[in-house]
Amino acid sequence: MEPENRRLPLCAFAEFADSRFLRPRLRRDFRNYSNDDVLLDTGISFPISFVQARIAGEELRLELAHWGRFSGYFSYANQSGIGQGPITGGLFLGSEALTGLTDTSKFAITQDQRNTARMRVRFQATERIWFAAGSQYGSGLPADTAGADPSVLLAQYGAAILDRVNLQRGRVRPNFALDAAAGFEAYHKEQRSISLQIEAGNLTDRVNVINFASLFSSTGVAPLRSVFAHLKLAF
Numbered sequence: 001m002e003p004e005n006r007r008l009p010l011c012a013f014a015e016f017a018d019s020r021f022l023r024p025r026l027r028r029d030f031r032n033y034s035n036d037d038v039l040l041d042t043g044i045s046f047p048i049s050f051v052q053a054r055i056a057g058e059e060l061r062l063e064l065a066h067w068g069r070f071s072g073y074f075s076y077a078n079q080s081g082i083g084q085g086p087i088t089g090g091l092f093l094g095s096e097a098l099t100g101l102t103d104t105s106k107f108a109i110t111q112d113q114r115n116t117a118r119m120r121v122r123f124q125a126t127e128r129i130w131f132a133a134g135s136q137y138g139s140g141l142p143a144d145t146a147g148a149d150p151s152v153l154l155a156q157y158g159a160a161i162l163d164r165v166n167l168q169r170g171r172v173r174p175n176f177a178l179d180a181a182a183g184f185e186a187y188h189k190e191q192r193s194i195s196l197q198i199e200a201g202n203l204t205d206r207v208n209v210i211n212f213a214s215l216f217s218s219t220g221v222a223p224l225r226s227v228f229a230h231l232k233l234a235f
Contacts, residue, residue, distance in 0.1 A: 053083035072121035115139035175208035
């Protein structure tokens with residue numbers, strides 16, 4: 001490996017926050033920004049770094065501790081992350097290293113999801129029985145298809161996954177999931193208790209692609225409709 005391909009990644013950042021009511025804000029400026037990549041189609045991950053990146057965003061969270069029998073929360077985050085070459089460290093194969101070491105263009109980092117929202121509401125029906133519902137939404141992360149042939153992507157990933165990727169915009173399409181849960185405390189005396197909890201995730205059975213990359217990287221898909229049961233014993 002050539003010496004110029006073995007540069008050690010360094011990172012420095014500065015934070016700014018506005019603590020005024022309902023307007024929190026965060027901005028970070030990175031030098032030698034670190035990111036991750038995977039080796040071909042394997043699960044081996046290794047760090048890479050770029051000369052700089054700027055991440056700015058806002059986050060809002062509202063919590064309802066108790067309102068009668070109801071409780072819950074709502075959170076929203078808006079984030080923009082832009083990185084800039086050239087590459088300053090990492091492991092690369094073939095001519096990719098030479099191109100990356102001289103490319104000074106800007107790009108959306110892998111965590112650049114502009115809109116993220118989550119909410120959950122819980123209802124205490126009786127002293128021992130409760131119900132809850134929640135949902136989560138993401139506007140979609142960048143998809144680095146690197147100009148790949150759509151027919152090749154279709155053959156490798158299938159229509160169900162590829163339909164959730166906007167190849168023209170280079171982004172994963174928005175994801176959404178609706179969840180529900182219920183719990184029952186069958187026994188409680190002093191420190192001893194027996195409780196049962198049932199959770200159902202992604203009730204609409206929607207295919208949610210979390211991240212999508214080129215043929216030489218990984219793709220993450222959220223679980224389809226699923227149901228879990230938990231039995232808890234305390235003594």
